[in-house]
Amino acid sequence: MLTGLAGLDAGKISISGIDCTGNPKAVQHLTGIVPDESNLYPELTGFENLCFCAALYGIGKIERQKRARELLETFGLTDAANRKFAGYSKGMKRKLTFAAGIIHQPPILFLDEPTTGIDVASARQVRQIIAGLHRKGTTIFLTTHYIEEAERLCERIAFIVHGRIARTDRTADLLQPVQGKHVIIFSVSNSGDNLTGEMASAFPQYQFQSSVPNQIRIESGEPVNVGPLVRFLEERKIQVTEARRHVPSLEDVFVQVTGIEAGLMRREKEKAGGNQ
Amino acid sequence: MKRWIAFSSIFVKDMRAYYLKPPNVSWGIIFPLAWTGMFFIRSGMGLESVLELLPGVVTISILFGTTSLLSVTLTFERRNRSFDRLLLAPISLELLMLAKTSDAILFGIVNAFVPIVIAAFLVDLSGIAWSLVIPAIILVGIVSTFLGLFISVSASEVFEAQTFSNFFRFPMIFLCGLFFPILSLPIFVRWLSYILPVTYGVDILHGAVNGEHIMSFALDFIVLGAFCIVLFLLSLHNVKRKWIL
Numbered sequence: 001m002l003t004g005l006a007g008l009d010a011g012k013i014s015i016s017g018i019d020c021t022g023n024p025k026a027v028q029h030l031t032g033i034v035p036d037e038s039n040l041y042p043e044l045t046g047f048e049n050l051c052f053c054a055a056l057y058g059i060g061k062i063e064r065q066k067r068a069r070e071l072l073e074t075f076g077l078t079d080a081a082n083r084k085f086a087g088y089s090k091g092m093k094r095k096l097t098f099a100a101g102i103i104h105q106p107p108i109l110f111l112d113e114p115t116t117g118i119d120v121a122s123a124r125q126v127r128q129i130i131a132g133l134h135r136k137g138t139t140i141f142l143t144t145h146y147i148e149e150a151e152r153l154c155e156r157i158a159f160i161v162h163g164r165i166a167r168t169d170r171t172a173d174l175l176q177p178v179q180g181k182h183v184i185i186f187s188v189s190n191s192g193d194n195l196t197g198e199m200a201s202a203f204p205q206y207q208f209q210s211s212v213p214n215q216i217r218i219e220s221g222e223p224v225n226v227g228p229l230v231r232f233l234e235e236r237k238i239q240v241t242e243a244r245r246h247v248p249s250l251e252d253v254f255v256q257v258t259g260i261e262a263g264l265m266r267r268e269k270e271k272a273g274g275n276q
Numbered sequence: 277m278k279r280w281i282a283f284s285s286i287f288v289k290d291m292r293a294y295y296l297k298p299p300n301v302s303w304g305i306i307f308p309l310a311w312t313g314m315f316f317i318r319s320g321m322g323l324e325s326v327l328e329l330l331p332g333v334v335t336i337s338i339l340f341g342t343t344s345l346l347s348v349t350l351t352f353e354r355r356n357r358s359f360d361r362l363l364l365a366p367i368s369l370e371l372l373m374l375a376k377t378s379d380a381i382l383f384g385i386v387n388a389f390v391p392i393v394i395a396a397f398l399v400d401l402s403g404i405a406w407s408l409v410i411p412a413i414i415l416v417g418i419v420s421t422f423l424g425l426f427i428s429v430s431a432s433e434v435f436e437a438q439t440f441s442n443f444f445r446f447p448m449i450f451l452c453g454l455f456f457p458i459l460s461l462p463i464f465v466r467w468l469s470y471i472l473p474v475t476y477g478v479d480i481l482h483g484a485v486n487g488e489h490i491m492s493f494a495l496d497f498i499v500l501g502a503f504c505i506v507l508f509l510l511s512l513h514n515v516k517r518k519w520i521l
Contacts, residue, residue, distance in 0.1 A: 003364060004363070004364065005360060005363060005364065025366060025367075025368060028364060028365065028366035029366040031364075033364050035357065035360065037356075039356060039357040039358045039361060040361075041289070041293060041358055042356075044293065052285055052289050053361065055281050055282060055284075055285035056282050056285065056286075056361070056362065056365035056366075056367065057278075057282070057366060058277070058278025058279065058281045058282055058366075059281070100361075
């Protein structure tokens with residue numbers, strides 16, 4: 001709706017003080033879009049694609065060629081400048097699509113899954129560029145399945161579930177309830193039905209959860225004393241095969257806010273096709 | 277100036293990416309050549325049939341030249357979502373669609389001159405009213421392109437666009453008076469001729485080349501112009517309705 005590719009159901013839109021309700025063209029010179037698909041022109045070279053995208057914003061020939069060269073350099077694509085887009089690798093396509101979205105130097109940028117499906121080095125480079133643009137004053141709307149990416153890059157985050165905003169807040173404020181929490185995860189030979197209840201009675205200072213089979217999550221505001229817990233389990237013939245510390249993150253907040261469990265989130269991420 | 281930069285870039289990009297590709301250039305030359313040869317041989321009347329056939333062959337060259345490529349390019353760009361890039365640019369939808377169609381119009385006009393150049397080697401063309409032929413060719417080019425645009429916007433796949441195009445194009449060969457006078461058509465299908473825009477262009481061309489036309493030139497031009505405007509506005513309406521969610 002903000003980009004102008006979808007109509008409004010209700011309400012009004014104002015960008016940079018310009019009311020663009022029903023007239024997205026009024027602000028399209030202010031916005032840049034990097035879609036989730038690398039949708040440049042396969043028959044044009046990387047350089048031609050960038051020049052063409054700049055021309056759509058009315059940028060003159062000399063200036064657009066200069067900007068295209070600079071962006072190719074920034075994204076490490078100078079050697080591939082004269083190769084057709086169709087022959088680019090997936091990572092190169094994503095990077096060139098990103099470059100095409102910012103060639104007109106928009107003050108507002110919409111990024112849809114900018115690092116999905118690209119190699120670790122390219123994803124890292126793209127994140128650095130996003131952070132750099134933000135430092136220079138660009139307002140960035142980032143849509144991502146990678147919650148760590150949002151945590152690392154965003155100042156404000158909105159959790160969207162089934163097309164509706166479940167919660168929106170500053171990243172620091174979202175993280176505040178889980179910061180300072182101590183979480184230990186036990187891998188055990190058996191995590192029977194009443195085990196967490198029994199443990200909660202024996203250790204009321206801790207909170208216990210067993211949402212994943214053969215795993216017990218122990219949460220506390222203070223450091224967890226592992227020894228008595230292990231002994232408690234061993235007395236009940238339950239082997240503790242591993243105990244590891246879990247640093248609470250935005251993902252925990254997301255699970256708390258949305259009720260979507262971690263396993264489902266992981267599957268969603270895998271479906272999104274990333275390798276990070 | 278900014279709008280001109282955007283318009284010319286889209287025009288040049290499409291020309292290079294689609295229209296000037298060797299298969300399309302050869303299609304633009306071979307197709308009118310084949311139609312000219314076929315009708316000339318079929319007529320069996322010798323060189324005197326050239327002028328009689330010329331309006332029909334010119335029209336068919338424009339019709340196929342404009343609609344074929346436009347339907348493919350638009351549907352292809354829509355399918356790989358590169359068309360979204362154009363919709364997101366700060367140029368009006370009217371200017372964008374004019375830029376996307378201007379190559380097809382030019383391609384159709386160039387196609388029209390292939391049979392004319394061939395005819396120039398065979399018969400004397402000095403009797404032709406060029407002041408009518410040239411605007412008629414331009415208007416038939418525009419109206420055929422906008423018809424192709426209207427069809428393309430209704431299709432979501434390339435094959436669908438091609439099928440819809442043929443659904444209109446082939447009946448038009450018979451119904452628009454290209455090679456048979458519409459007055460010789462059965463009365464119950466004749467009304468179809470009058471609702472097809474190409475009929476009016478062919479009427480002008482027959483009048484300008486052979487002096488035989490059934491409507492006044494002024495009416496032909498007005499109706500052709502009206503069809504251009506209506507088809508373009510309908511296409512814009514459909515783009516907004518179907519391509520902008």
